[in-house]
Amino acid sequence: MNSWINLDAVWKIVVVGLLTGAGLPALFALGLRLLNPTGAAGEPSAVRPSAVRPAAGPVGSTLAGLIFAVVLAAIGWGISVIVGHR
Template sequence: MDSWINLDALWKIMVVGLLTGAGLPALFALGLRTLNPPARAGGAGGAAVDRPTAGPVGYAVAGLCFAAVLAAIGWGISVIVNHS
């Protein structure tokens, strides 16, 4: 059965597929979440509470997340272009 299915290649494809298929969207979502932190509860009688801003740490984390996603996209494009 090993001659019919290459298990070494199969696990590599699964790992890369999971990282790019689930990891990159999750990283992008984390970047968006740091730009829009949740509002704090505690207004009297359900009064509207101003939403907090991200702050410098939130912007830095979001920038790192977006940079990693863009780097992965650029790497994928370069692999496709150089191997064709």
């Protein structure tokens, strides 16, 4: 092994990078998807007039709100890590 490379640190960086780099945008997309349900024929509601667009429903809106809260909390945590609270 090379003494210049700390494999434990590299592993942690890769895992956190994958979670924040791919996981948070995927969660955000899931939240948006929960707010925009499909119609009966399977087409997105964006292709239909707004008068016949179905509501997301209370469950979808609640789950989307929780997902957005998790994403905002992760963003706040990342900013606090970068700033470095003392």
